[in-house]
Amino acid sequence: MAAIFLSLVSFLLFSSTLISSNALSVNYYHQTCPKAESIIAKVVQKGIINDKTVPAALLRMHFHDCFIRGCDASVLLDSKGKNKAEKDGPPNISLHAFYVIDHAKKELETMCPGVVSCADIVAVAARDAVALSGGPTWDVPKGRKDGRVSKANDAIQLPFPTFNISQLQQSFSQRGLSLDDLVALSGGHTLGFSHCFSFQNRIHNFNNKNDIDPSMNPSFAASLRQVCPKHNKVKNAGANLDSTPTVFDNAYFKLLLQGNSIFSSDQALLTSSRTKRLVKKFAGSQEEFFEAFVKSMIKMSSINGGGSEIRLDCRFVN
Structure with a gap:
């Protein structure tokens, strides 16, 4: 069964020119940060206990991240100076629960400094949000890098609720x-x-x-x-x-x-x-x-964001 699943993941990762040419792996942090996913799950679960809207927020956050520049956590970056970031673009104004990602990142930086990308945290948190709400679970391919560019105007690339x-x-x-x-x-x-x-x-x-x-x-x-x-x-x-x-x-x-x-x-x-x-x-x-x-979800979350770093703080580039 495991072999079939890995074959499926491999097919999905390479089924589009937009999918990353750098193969993601479900075991990406097995050696470097083995408790990464359990840490993220614990933070997400705590967030849900405090706010029942967290699952929907995390799932939507992941979707909005991947659909703009690929899955590179650009949606997490804060606006700075004259640059207005994605999260402040009109379609993203209602996004919330960024603090859940912040908390997970803080714990991961304590456990495994400079290892787990913010983009991977968002992808894993979205999976946990679904699973903890009664939905399915799955092995998330990991190994994404974080992007350094985030522009509010790019948010208009998201599909609108009025689309035919x-x-x-x-x-x-x-x-x-x-x-x-x-x-x-x-x-x-x-x-x-x-x-x-x-x-x-x-x-x-x-x-x-x-x-x-x-x-x-x-x-x-x-x-x-x-x-x-x-x-x-x-x-x-x-x-x-x-x-x-x-x-x-x-x-x-x-x-x-x-x-x-x-x-x-x-x-x-x-x-x-x-x-x-x-x-x-x-x-x-x-x-x-x-x-x-x-x-x-595996297919969407594997869209290459072209990121180049592991942010130490998900809200700011290094």
């Missing part, structure tokens, strides 16, 4: 990810919360004919309009992404088929025959969703 299927496909394919990966990774929306501005387009002034997106379940749309009125003045108003926002399960896909999805990009998955088939498949089998999610 063509825009989503283009965004993912540019990173070596397929439609299958798109659907599987969209399942990450089973965790978390969204602010009103991310789905206002569906519940107010949808188009010239409809105020509400007709693909939405009317009662669901009505409930969203209650918490997000047209001229919303409540700063943190919004809605959970599915009915079990702190549990990693396949409820997202079930709700999507019922017209109870939050984003336009969620609904877009039902506008292509291939993606719709996968949505139905994952709605009917949590096991198959978990299996596909693991494969796509």
